[in-house]
Structure formats: C-alpha cells, structure tokens
Amino acid sequence: MRRFAAKTLHISGERPVISFSFDDVPDSALYNGATILEKYGLRGTFYIAGQLTGISEPGRKLISEAGIAELAERGHEIGCHTYSHPNIATLNGAQLQNEIDQNHSFLSRILGKHWGAAGSQLNFAYPYNAVSYFAYRRMAKNYRSCRAGENRINRGATCLQMLFGMEIGRPDEDVVQLKAEIDAVKAQPGWLIFFTHDISETPTPYGCTPAAFEKLVQYAVQSGCEILTVNEALDRYISADAA
Ligand SMILES: [Zn+2]
DSSP states (O other), X not given: OHHHHOOEEEEOOSSOEEEEEEEEOBHHIIIIIIHHHHHTTOOOEEEEOGGGTTOEETTEEBOOHHHHHHHHHTTOEEEEOOXXXXXXXXXXXXXXXXXXXXXHHHHHHHHGGGHHHHHTTOEEEOGGGOOOGGGHHHHHHHOSEEEEEETOOBOEEEETTOEEEEEOOSSHHHHHHTHHXXXXXXXXXXXXXXXXXXXXXXXXXXXXXXXXXXHHHHHHHHHTOEEOOHHHHHHHHHHHXXX
16 A cells, blocks of 8 residues: 555656656557557557547547557556546546546446556546646545646656656657657656657647657667656656665
8 A cells, every 4th residue: 555655756766767648548549659659669658538438529539448448458558537538626526536436437347357457556647737736635545646747857756646747749840859858868867758649640739740759759769768657667666765
C-alpha cells in the first residue's frame, strides 16, 4: 500500500527518462502512434475515457473497444482519463467518484485478463489538463499517479497527483522543436512525459503527423534516455527511492 502513502516522488538518478502518452484516445494513436513506438521496441501509455469510445468527432475518430484491448495485448499501458471527459474541477466528490468508478468498470470489462495487473496500478491523466487540488486525496486513493500539462520536465520532489506533461501538437515544425526538450532532459536528468492525441496525416491541433512523431521518437531513442511507460517509470523511481 506504499503507493498510497507516498504522495511525493523523488525524481533523481543519472539516466533521464522519457515517456510517450496519448489522451482520449483517437484510433490513429493505435494505428500510427503505437505502431511507430513498437518499431523501436517501445511502448506507450494510453489514457482512455470510456464514454468517448468509438465516437466520431470533427477530424478524428476515437478508438474502439477492440482497439483498447489490442493496445493492452500489444503490451501498452492503459490508463484512465475519467469516463465522460469532464473538467473535474467542476465536479463534486460524488460526481468525481462516479466518473472514476464508471471508467474502472468499463476498462475491467474491456481488458479482461489484462485488467488484473493494470487495475491495481492505474495511472490517470486530467481531462483538459485541468487539475483540482481538492480532488488530490481522492485521486491518490484511486490512482498510482495523475498527469497534467504545464509543458515542464519533472525533476526532484514531484507530487504524484501533479506529474507535468509536455504537449506534442501541430504544427509539425513545433514537434521538431521538442527535440530541444529531449536535449534539456539529457543535460539535466529528469522525467519528460510527452502527451498527444491523434497521429494522423491530417492531424487536429492536438496531434501531429506520423512523420513528425517518428522523428521525435527516433531522436529520443538516439539520445540514450531510458524510454518507459508511465507505470514503468514509477516503478523505477519508487524502487530507487526505497533503495
Ligand atoms: Zn482528453
């Protein structure tokens, strides 16, 4: 039960860590995002909001139930992103708990045999990166970690309910600029958690093209940083802390 007691993670060590994560999740994050990561022997973290499954929105289609199961089968981490994707700062405690419980039941139904391991070590990403400090206690009870945005690298004493994320978004020239963030985490080790949405030839402003994504992944691999899922990175930092 240590994970509930330790709300602060100490991010240290010589070797920097990079994670790639996807929110919502669009189906192109599976077809293109996961496939590109796998080409380099890597895995990502996919934060699913159950109620979005299978729907079509302007410029993107959301992943199907079968697609979520496939991600887990292919060794990717499945995380939570609430059930209906609200700004949690607008919810009362009962409403938030309902979102958490609904997404738990959704994922346990979809993931079947993969739920056993995942269910006890779920990680969460805040919809709209909107953090509610009032929810910290409840989030800590239900999730191993919670990721927000802020476009910052995690270093030193880090709140597990407020992991910083770095956005990968259009235009592609901006994605190429993110190489500088990889240089930065290499120069001063920490944990760089990228997040994005669709990986498509016609991306929304919240995603990028497969070519730009692959360039960034390649650069990360060449940097020598350790590339881990969010849950694997937590294992690494927590065991280092205990040593
Ligand atoms: Zn979202």
